[in-house]
Amino acid sequence: MKYQKELVREANERKIVAAAELIFAQYGFKGATTERIAKQAGLPKANVHYYFKTKFDLYRRVLALILEEWMSAATVFDEYDDPRTALETYVRSKMMFSRSRPLASKVWANEILHGAQVLGGFLDTTLKTWLQDRVHVVEGWIAQEKIKAVDPHALFYMIWSTTQHYADFERQLVLLHGGQPFSDREYEQKIEQVVELILGSVGLN
Amino acid sequence: MKYQKELVREANERKIVAAAELIFAQYGFKGATTERIAKQAGLPKANVHYYFKTKFDLYRRVLALILEEWMSAATVFDEYDDPRTALETYVRSKMMFSRSRPLASKVWANEILHGAQVLGGFLDTTLKTWLQDRVHVVEGWIAQEKIKAVDPHALFYMIWSTTQHYADFERQLVLLHGGQPFSDREYEQKIEQVVELILGSVGLN
């Protein structure tokens, strides 16, 4: 059984992290103020600093949690051997991530856009390894003539950028869509269209 | 013949705008300080404020110039009737923009990521119209069975995101590429690969 204090700590940290994610997504690291984060979390600013020594610590925590989600979402790529199923599942998963966690995607995009000061280490090690392994898988498909001979790196970049675009450039898409956010039904269609385009790009129709 | 003062003004504004673009790209609007912009431009801060009343005015100027470039780059789409040539030319043009003006692309991405406060009006009007017209062109191609029946909006979003990714996520690509920036020769190959993927996505091989 957990102590009350432990529960209080967990609940407060969760509230603060959720608030911070929203504010960082909206304003960027520098543009986000601890005051605003505190208000969003429904706590006084000093309380935020009690749980997180500095704004930068809080930012790192937010990114670390997003990183975790990112990694666990990436595992779906390995669940199928067949290129069509593997790619389709992966693209769907990434599209769903953009839909359900747009704030996470935006914080991530902002971090990389401004030089990946915090995530650089991850990109350089874990992600690099992950990508190399999957590139080999794709090369295998190409060798077996299961898909067209495309550049695997370029393919992954296209999948990442296209799917993340639906979160990071949400505002643009909404404006081009007449100011209305996509309904669940409309978004399902977007997913289908993206899947179709990606599969088409490697010759799977 | 131009007056000397006119030349001074033009030269200084250019210096300031160029510096501002760099600093906005690196730090975002809020993260950029006028002091830093001034230093980058090689001028005292007060001089920056002499030419641009506020930081926000300067930001708007930077975006306005980028907008101009964006629009004039977009015209290449209309130069050919044939889908293969039109798409290939457009994708190449966008890839070259990412290569030659990565800072512009980053400032743009940052602006939209954080809600398109300034560019909202443009997206909602000029870009929306531009897109609708080109969507009709693509629909024409589909009706004539020149390309696969894909969703034209999704196609444009994919082209935009994929090509801009090479500027906006430059840092990630470089890290995944072993820390080395792409040479001109390597980048040419990247362009080919992206063109191939995009053409493939609409069934042109």
Place this chain on the structure above:
DNA sequence: GTTAATGTTAACCTTTTGGTCAAGGTTCGA
């Protein structure tokens, strides 16, 4: 019930930063 550890918060401090000012310099037409 006493004590130690942890949580809460208003008030405060310090640094950063966008922006102003005033005094002096430069250009240029008359």
Place this chain on the structure above:
DNA sequence: TCGAACCTTGACCAAAAGGTTAACATTAAC
């Protein structure tokens, strides 16, 4: 050469913002 317009810049100011403090409240262990 004189004066008006424009350019230059160090010093300054007020507000914003990250972070600290100290006093008080609550919980938990004995």
